[in-house]
Amino acid sequence: MASEMNFDEILSVIGGFGKFQKILYIWICLPQIFLAFHMLVSVFTGAVPTHVCRSMWPSAGAPASLNFSLVTASDGQPKSSCEVPLNHSGALAHVDGLPAVSCQGGWEYSTKTFQSTIVTEWDLVCENASLNTMGSSIYMFGLLVGAVVFGSLADKYGRRIIILISLAIQSVFGVAAAFAPNFYIYTALRFMVGTSISGVIMNVFVVGTEWTGSKQRMLAGIITDYFFGFGYILLAGVAYLIRDWRKLQLAISAPGFLFIFYIWALPKSARWLMANGRKEEAWELIRKAAQMNGKPINKDLEMCQVCKTEEKTVIKKKHSFLDLVRTPNMRKRSLIIFYLWFVNVLVYYGLSLNISDFGMNIYLTQMIFGLVEMPARTITLFTLNRSRKFSQLAFLTVGGTACLLTIFIPSDLSVIKTVLAMIGKFGITASLSIIYVYSAEVFPTVIRQNGIGIGSMCARTGGVLAPMMYLLRHISPQAPMILCGLCPLLGSALTLMLPETASKPLPDTIEDIEQSNISEEDGGVKPNHL
Template identity: 70%
Template sequence: MKFDDVLNQIGGFGRFQKTLYIWICLPQILLAFHMLVSIFTSAVPPHLCLSTWPPEPGLGYNFSQQELACSPAGSDQARPSNGSSCPGGWEYSKETFHSTVVTEWDLVCENASLNNIGSSIYMFGLLVGAVLFGALADKYGRRSIILVGLALQAVFGVGAAFAPTFYIYVALRFVVGTTISAVIMNAFVLGTEWTGLKHRMLAGIITDYFFGFGYILLAGVAYLIRDWRHLQLAISAPGFLFVFYIWVLPKSARWLMANQKNEEALDLIRKAALVNGNPLTSDIKLEQEHNSGKPVVQRKHTIIDLFRTPKMRRQSLIVFYLWFVNVLVYYGLSLNISDFGINIYFTQFIFGLVEMPARTITLFTLNRSRRISQLAFLSVGGLACLLTIFIPDDLSIIRTALAMVGKFGITASLSIIYVYSAEVFPTVVRQTGIGMGSMCARAGGVIAPTIYLLKSLSQQAPMVVFGLCPLVGAALTLLLPETANKALPDTIEEVEGNIESEEKSEPLRNVDIIN
């Protein structure tokens, strides 16, 4: 009996799976905290370089008039010729923040690049984590890597709150970044592999909701805690509560089966069946996929297997590009439309709310077609970005509205790629494939801010890039197989064989979807 048949017998989304989703979703709130907290902890408040210390009385410093001033206030003299210090020290406005990483270590003016480098190193940590923990999860299992990731995240996150120097702080944040990838990828895959065909997409969509909730909640937490060390501690310490996951988080029976641990998989299946109220009345025999009546030879799989065969190679490259372009445009648009000139905490709150309808709409499209949904939302995102270049500067409200439509489309598309990837890659390399996709996504996140350097060539260049890249992705999506309401592939051989039959019936299925 194949594993999907087993799920149908014991319940594809019963009490066992619903409980599992609770354990999967709770960490997503903290993941959102760690991903977005730098908006507040690394913020650059208005500041002045003083000519003397203590400040001369009666100078009447006005931060609103001298924001980000690097020349000494109250003096006609320029900074020292070496440009390496401020003679009287820095004075920071405390109207919004009591302290940030920037104010503690004076990461302004000539040192401002260190703040940007720190952010890039954190994003690089996510990239490293995607590659490292993706491969380790396929070898040691999803549950083990989730537990390790949560433990490291709590320890190093709390450690960052007590970092004595900026460089130690950056190093600790780098490790936290690697754990983000470890938890978010494996929690998603664990849910996917335990869920039946009709409810499989919930593994991505529901967890996205909890990430969005963390997005919104962070605005309130940061508003109440204005000191960066206290804020870092507040978002990290709750991670220690997940120690009880050692006893409640199950392994993936599908992964156990794929790694020839059928007895352990059967024990888990019996437990799930009892919890779901569908106890097995007789023993079942788990079988691996067969080709031409012969069992598939089991062996260790590596990243090379993603590119070794033609159809697997084509699908992998397209999926990796979709990961890259989704995150590239997502972060690119977020940077472009974030300056509304209103309170930063309110802006954060609004950005979190915008994501909710984008996540919701995918619930009504994914069951119909993964491929058409991906194509449609990429097209919406890309076209909206391109349209902004035709809107005059004096119609800024319309430009902003179009940019928000673009972000809406890309956010929905980003939710879909999680589900689509898990269904395109077979079990033996699923986590490796998603890990590589996540690595490409992180590369897009690192590159996104640099796209705005193209403004030196043309003011419209960034939005042209953010418009054309998704449209290319939409076209490439047509070359992927439809996976809605289909069994998850377990082997590469199955992918190579099934895609051919799918392609023969493709025109008919496209007609059904359109109608």
């Protein structure tokens, strides 16, 4: 029987979640805090404070004497100050409805909330406001590029080396961004940080998944999500204490250099080494894990596995992202997973943009949005072990249905509409946590990172399109919420076509996927690689 064991059964012998794995999870969770910092810091560094044209106060001796309340509407939002009104004598005035001229004297910015942002330093307002938006889009494009590039490289060269390179890029370019001399260099540096974010997010998650036993595998996604949420909340406090954008950018980036000790602390993926024919390195790590978990392995077991590994991996076949769609069963799984990635992030950010205007302090709002996601991630701990498939389907259905119901609520019942929108966000947040775990189990080891990479690319595409979704309001005020409802419901229907992966061994090859389809049709016979 020993010669028939696969890697999941080896993990069951040496411990699927022992001391070795618990220490590993410390290493893969710590970077998540800094990932949240980099992902969300633009909320503060790119904020647009209340601003007025200097020409409106020609006699003002200092910015402190400017009355910024004159350019603040009753709802607390800043009015446009891109044009300066003229009175009938041609002198500057502050009266609405009068002829206006373009501001020529530059702007003064309120320092009530921020000491400085990239907007105040480089005057990214009025005719230059689009540059701020462009910078955000370029950063998101960096996430897209990183998902594709680092996903492919990790499958080819290993998860660990890509994590180390990504952490280095994140720290070096993140610190450099704090000293950027102009907006264009700052944007280029942020683009590089964006690529590294994808490299870290995908690979630390996959390393955790590949070292964890099938029963505890969901922890790789859920625990890292908690630490990302903790970083979400912590950023509010850090940004509250540091109001200058350069100092804030430096504060979130410089600690990244401490991760240099990962060169010695972070292990490789033994599962990846096995799948790529590097059995000696794999068994060295397996022995170390077994010893640390207090479950030393039997020498006979090791010898049998060496023979089995030689039979399966002596012929090294190169794989690419094309293998995700080359065969019928793999193609069906891949396309459905890619759509689920896309729709989860599209609706997640679409809802966040729609319900985030509470009119509260920006720091308090940031903290609340971090806290509200915790229950959604917690509930998945109780559902994932029972069924990955049903959990994904159920939360997509909850999210989509709640969004659709909002279109039937009268506009004067805003509290009910907001509650329904929050339920929708709850469902989508839970679904987004599940898709990480589900994807890693659907894709085989030889192209798992490629699959996660393309899935992440689809997710980033959804993130880029989410703000544009609200342009549909010109067609119908209800159109965005209809889209937020129908897209997840379509995803829940497609999920019915995916296999159940809870407590099942991870597939190693594409052949395993194709044969599993035959096995399912024959009544659930296990794939022949077991």
